[in-house]
Amino acid sequence: MKIEVWSDFVCPFCYIGKRRLEQALASFPHRENVEIIFRSFELDPNAKKETPLSIHEIIAQKYGISVDEAKRVNTDISKQAEAIGLTFHFETMKPTNTFDAHRLAQYAKEKGKLDEVVERLFYAYFTESKRISDRDVLLVIAESVGLDRQETEAMLDGGRYAEHVREDEAIAAQLGVRGVPFFVLNQKYAISGAQPVEVFRQALEKVWTEEQQSSSLQSLTEEGGTCTDGNCAID
Template sequence: MKIEVWSDFVCPFCYIGKRRLEQALAQFPHREDVEVVFRSFELDPNAKKETPLTIHEIIAQKYGISLEDAKRANDDIGRQAEAVGLTFRFETMKPTNTFDAHRLAQYAKEKGKLHDVVEQLFFAYFTESKRISDREVLLAIAEAAGLDRKETEEVLNDGRYAEEVRKDEAEAAKFGVRGVPFFILNRKYAISGAQPVEVFRRALEKVWEEEQQASPMRLLAGEGGMCADGSCSID
């Protein structure tokens, strides 16, 4: 079974959804036969690498709500993160552009280090409050994952893997993906949003049982927490 996950490294529900999928896989008896591949998706391709605004201020401006309401919304997301063992530090988070982070992930995929780099990029942004567009941050993540620092620096400097990022994003558009996380199982079934662990577990069982059947892609679950158009749902 192959699960393709479109996500962005500054999307809180993408990190939560990643962890919920992992917890579901831990309960799945055929987990050794499941391949998970992370695909690139930028919530805001025009995002600046640095902004004077906090994530609370960005949310408040985006939705036209008070700063207090934005903080409450982020607190709720933080509690969802805690429930799956994650720590989100909204007060010190550094909103940024993620294009170079996605290029690094594409390079890591080629080198067999995709999962290590993806996890570290999420952790760096949400827990360590690092600016994941910063070159030194990316190089440190690459080195920690076992990638060659000098080669990684060359990759980041000369713009390599930009085409791969754009290809993933074009494929997402072809599938009608408007928000992330978005999970496609065996190119037949789709799950939209950071669904509960039980939903992922049932989906794994269903796809495993029906994987030999030819059928069009069907949405197995929707309306979960997700991010779209440069922002995340706060209801």
């Protein structure tokens, strides 16, 4: 089974959705046969790497609400994160552009380190309050999962993997993805948003069952004109 996940590293529900999917997989008996592929999606491609605004102020401006209302919304999100073992520090978050973070993830995918880098990027932003567009931050993350620092630095400086990010975003556009997280199971079923663990669990069971049923061939003819064990039947 293949699960493709479109997400952005500054999206709180993407991190929550990721963890809920993982919790569903933890109790799924066939989890070893599930491949998860994280795909790139930028919530704001035009976001600046640095801004004087807090995340509360950015949310307030974006949705036309007061800063106090934005703080209440973010407090509620923090509680949802805490319920599944995540810690969000909205007061010290550093809103930023995520394009280079996505390029790093694409590079990590080629090196077999995608899952580790994705988790570290989320953790760096939401829990450690790191600016994940900062070159040194990205290099530390790369090194922490075993990627070569110099090779990673050359990759970031050279602009490589930009086309991979754009390709993922183009596929998302073709699928009509307007928000993240967005999960696609076996290129057939979609789950939008950070759904409850039980929703993910039911989806896993449904897709697995269907996958096993479809793997059995259904005969369109009656038996005849075949050879088995060195003998050929002649009708």
